[in-house]
Amino acid sequence: MSTALVYALCGASLVGVGLYGFITRAHLLRRILAFNIIGSGIFLLLGGAGSRQGAVSPDPVPQAVIITGIVVALSLTALAVALLVRLVEDTGRATLPGEDASRDA
Amino acid sequence: MDEFLYLACIGLLGTVAASLVRVHLGPNRADRMMGAQLIGTGGVAIALVLAGAARDASMIDVALVLALLASFAAVAFVKATSADGAGDPEEDG
Amino acid sequence: MNPALLFDVALAALAVVAALSAVAGRDLFASVAFYIVYGILIALAWMRLGAVDVALAEAAIGAGLTGVLLIGAWSQLHRKGATETPPGPSSAARLLAAGASASVAVLVAVIFVGLPADGAGLAPAVRENVAESGVSNPVTAVLLNFRAYDTLMETIVLAVALAAVWSLTRDELWGGIPGLRQHARDGGVLATFGRLLPPLGLLVGVYLVWAGSSMPGGAFQAATVLAAVWLLLVMSGAMDEPAIGSTAIRLTIVAGPALFLAYGTGGAFLGTFLGFPADVAGMLIVAIEYVLTVSIAATLALLVAGVPRRQE
Amino acid sequence: MTASGLAALPLLELTVVLPLAGLLLALPLGHHGARATLALAPIILLVTALLCIEIMWSGAPIERVAGGWDVPLGIALRADGISGAFLLTTALVACAVAVFQAQGGQDGGATRRSTFWPLFLATWGALNAVFVSGDLFNLYVALELLTLAAVAMVAYGSTEAAMRYLLFALSGSLVFLLGVALIYAGSGTFDIGLLGSAGAGDTAMTVAAAFMTAGLLAKAALFPFHAWLPPAHGNAPTPASALLSALVVKAPFFILVRIWFDIGPETSGVLMQLLGYLGVAAILYGSLLAMRQERLKLVIAYSTVAQLGYLFLVFPLAGAAQDLPWTAGTWSGAIFHALSHALAKAALFLAAGIVIEAVGHDRLQGLAGLARDLPMTVFAFGIAAVSIMGLPPSGAFIGKYLMLTGALAGGHVFLAIVMIGGGLLAAAYLFRPLRLMLLAGETQPAKAIARRRQVVPLLLALAAVGLGIAASLPYALLQIGRSLTATEGIE
Incomplete structure (x- = not known):
């Protein structure tokens, strides 16, 4: 058992937790939270992979792409939040109704 | 020496866990908010101890940023729970 | 088990608990609070992994800015009565979802454990070339030199995200000011906060971008701190958000990515797309970083501020 | 200009740089962005065409490393034949959409007039970045750029669909990223070329590829992940619908082709079969629903669900047995189908947009006799429909013919039957609106639409047919840098 392994396994669990939330929760703000949790779980997994040789000098390449990933996740979160607020203004609901595309007309 | 520092961190994590219970129980938003803020403070403390244990001065910067952003989040919390969403509880009172 | 590893296990467990509480709890406000707590714990995890640059980014962006964005969203939904959590799916469906999610987690964990322990990676390649990159912090070297193409795209992602958020503006408010006009009691705690914190934050921001070339830090982390300072000034009522119709503000947003792109294209015509000649790389990277920091700070602050809600 | 003259220009980089530079220009310009985009679009088209010529001329993929850092440390940009073909198709469709939107100009209010152009150019740039990227993480960033722009354009029409x-x-994209993370953890590189030359790989690689595939299927709207597509493509403004249905859903398919044919993880026969059967389900389900729609744009959107199904037949037909003599033809057939569909689908949506402009709605029952008022548009719709059905001499016919030959040679009789049946279904759902429009019924008066506007979809539809008439040139382009060892000419 090493530090890297602990956090990689933590990352795998977070992916599971986030996935569960993304599937089961209807409120869109919760699904946005779940999306961010899955994302950081994946980053921990990648970071754990980069630290396997000991925490002294972890691989900088995963670190750099994780920073990029964090910024990209924020960008998508910002759009999702703005879209959610607009959706609530338009429909009064923070959830999506059941799937039936042809009704959308 | 290092062992002691990590034990101290574990102790601090204990306070974080206790505050998590407060966030969970509430009962009102102010309680949850205070719980989260307490965890912010605990996080800053842990970051400082970790920096000492790792003998890495740059880790102190993480504590600095955590402290700064935690107070920022506190302001946002206060704003969000004020009467019109843009105010100051001191005005409301 | 040694205390350090014990700490790791405890921290990892708490992070998972916070995440579960964020997605599974009943109260939406509590979920947002749990998410912010979760971000702080993850930042600590990155410190333990020796990834201080990522820890800074997580503390500033993951916990800080994303948290504030979510609090703002909650606030708006709350005002429109849309924070009620609708009844979830049946317990059978939940069980099925839990099973599926757990299988994915276990599959990922098993694959990871089965990988070779020595871990082929690019750390040696970075070490060999970092001297020619112009900076001594290996993560900054990857971000702004070895994988500069990713970073260029990322800065453009931010600008496009802002355009996307703005595209949700109602026509009658196009060009207007995002967010509500904030106010605070004169001399109150909030107003004092708004006076005291910004200079400190400004200092931290400038320090982070300066430190980035040799120590952990850099444009994105610094820009986030600066964006927080900006938003703090707005929230304390000391200044207002700019109108999105303002040409100056739009030029500020595109200046960083545009300079980066122009530099990269110039290099392409001279032989190497985004090529930094080793002797001037340090200077150029610093110059690009400073302009980027300003652009990214403005973009992040406006992304959190959201869609225009009033006219000038 | 000689080959070396072309090679001296950074054409490959410019295909990505120019649209991105355009968006950074258009963002501050607001509604003046239209003029900047119209000036830039033909330049991008020219650069893309020159790049294709360079690829043909040199007969080999063109490769650059950003920053001069060799892979795996740096990021490779790589344009082979399939990249060139997708880049050029994208440029053609994008130019048509830009002209169409600029002519329409004043519709959509202040917000749309000011934000459409940066989003449009971001879509173009992100697509091009996907087509030339040699790096899995870079592909992730490009895909997210694409998502941001595409979702925002859908939101003009419907926030719920967006x-x-x-x-x-x-x-x-998260599931895709999970696969990418596992690949790096296992191999220490994001580079597609290095991953491909490393050989078959192991179970971890196959699982990672399966994750990436699952994520990309959601983005490509393959059945059963299609539910988002019809409302999004059916309610977006016309130019956005055309871009989304013609091009945006092809980007994840393109990456899937890269993963399974260029990296070539130890092929899981079951997974390839599964993709094929999902494709079959998409063809049947999408076609049946397309027949039942009452709105023209929804017919076209469901048709996209069905037509995307064809593309996924390439995996059981050519993916599981890459060394068989007919797989090259099957692979090329699927790509032909993707390109031809892009041109024809953009034509259909732009034609539908003209119909909406003329009569104010797109309900099928109200379109009777429209051919009298809009002969050129209805003609364009008909030509594009011929292409979607896969009738000769369209590009889709070549595509289907090549895939059919491969299916029969490989003993996949069931898939062959589905392919033929799918063509008949397409005929059924496209003849319905076409017959109505040609009918001499009593109609409400249609608003007159300028000829120069109606000619845009017509040109796209003719291009889709032209792809079939002059098939040998694009076919030769596709073979450059193709990873398969087998070669099979076009008969």
């Missing part, structure tokens, strides 16, 4: 789309796209 939200649904965003949720699918977000979960898709």
Whole structure:
């Protein structure tokens, strides 16, 4: 058992937790939270992979792409939040109704 | 020496866990908010101890940023729970 | 088990608990609070992994800015009565979802454990070339030199995200000011906060971008701190958000990515797309970083501020 | 200009740089962005065409490393034949859409007039970045850029459809990223070329590829992940619908081809079969629903669900047995189909947009006799429909013919039957609106639409047919840098 392994396994669990939330929760703000949790779980997994040789000098390449990933996740979160607020203004609901595309007309 | 520092961190994590219970129980938003803020403070403390244990001065910067952003989040919390969403509880009172 | 590893296990467990509480709890406000707590714990995890640059980014962006964005969203939904959590799916469906999610987690964990322990990676390649990159912090070297193409795209992602958020503006408010006009009691705690914190934050921001070339830090982390300072000034009522119709503000947003792109294209015509000649790389990277920091700070602050809600 | 003259220009980089530079220009310009985009679009088209010529001329893929750092440390940009073909198709469709939107100009209000152009150019740039990227993480960033722009354009039409789309796209890219993370953990590189030359790989690689595939399926709207597509493509403004249905859903398919044919993880026969059967389900389900729609744009959107199904037949037909003599033809057939569909689908949506402009709605029952008022548009619709059905001499016919030959040679009789049946279904759902429009019924008066506007979809539809008439040139282009060892000419 090493530090890297602990956090990689933590990352795998977070992916599971986030996935569960993304599937089961209807409120869109919760699904946005779940999306961010899955994302950081994946980053921990990648970071754990980069630290396997000991925490002294972890691989900088995963670190750099994780920073990029964090910024990209924020960008998508910002759009999702703005879209959610607009959706609530338009429909009064923070959830999506059941799937039936042809009704959308 | 290092062992002691990590034990101290574990102790601090204990306070974080206790505050998590407060966030969970509430009962009102102010309680949850205070719980989260307490965890912010605990996080800053842990970051400082970790920096000492790792003998890495740059880790102190993480504590600095955590402290700064935690107070920022506190302001946002206060704003969000004020009467019109843009105010100051001191005005409301 | 040694205390350090014990700490790791405890921290990892708490992070998972916070995440579960964020997605599974009943109260939406509590979920947002749990998410912010979760971000702080993850930042600590990155410190333990020796990834201080990522820890800074997580503390500033993951916990800080994303948290504030979510609090703002909650606030708006709350005002429109849309924070009620609708009844979830049946317990059978939940069980099925839990099973599926757990299988994915276990599959990922098993694959990871089965990988070779020595871990082929690019750390040696970075070490060999970092001297020619112009900076001594290996993560900054990857971000702004070895994988500069990713970073260029990322800065453009931010600008496009802002355009996307703005595209949700109602026509009658196009060009207007995002967010509500904030106010605070004169001399109150909030107003004092708004006076005291910004200079400190400004200092931290400038320090982070300066430190980035040799120590952990850099444009994105610094820009986030600066964006927080900006938003703090707005929230304390000391200044207002700019109108999105303002040409100056739009030029500020595109200046960083545009300079980066122009530099990269110039290099392409001279032989190497985004090529930094080793002797001037340090200077150029610093110059690009400073302009980027300003652009990214403005973009992040406006992304959190959201869609225009009033006219000038 | 000689080959070396072309090689001296950074054409490959410019295909990505120019649209991105355009968006950074258009963002501050607001509604003046139209003029900047119209000036830039033909330049990008020219650069793309020159790049294709350079690829043909040199007969080999063109490769650059950003920053001069060799892989795996740096990021490779690589344009082979298939990249060139997708880049050029994208440029053609994008130019048509830009002209169409600029002519329409004043519709959509202040917000749309000011934000459409940066989003449009971001879509173009992100697509091009996907087509030339040699790096898995870089592909992730490009895909997210694409998502941001595409979702925002859908939101012009319907926030609900945009939200649904965003949720699918977000979960898709996370699952893709999970696969990418596992690949780096296992191999220490993101580079597609290095991963491909490293050989068959192991179970971890196959699982990682399966994750990436699952994520990309959600983004490509393959059945059963298609639910977001019809509302998104059916309710977006016309130019956005055309871009989305013609091009945006092809980007994840393109990456899938890269993963399974260029990296070539130890092929899982079951997974390839599964993709094929999902494709079959998409063809049947999409076609049946297309027949039942009452709105023209929804017919076209469901047709996209069905037509995307064809593309996924390439995996059981050519993916599981890459060394068989007919697989090269099958592979090329699927790509032909993707390109031809892009041109024809953009034509159909732009034609539908003209119909909406002329009569104010797109309900099928109200379109009777429209051919009298809009002969050129209805003609364009008909030509494009011929292409979607896969009738000769269209590009789709070549594509289907090549895939059919491969299916029969490989003993996949069931898939062959589905392919033929799918063509008949397409005929059924496209003849319905076409017959109505040609009918001499009593109609409400249609608003007159300028000829120069109606000619845009017609040109696209003719291009889709032209792809079939002059098939040998694009076919030769596709073979450059193709990873398969087998070669099979076009008969």
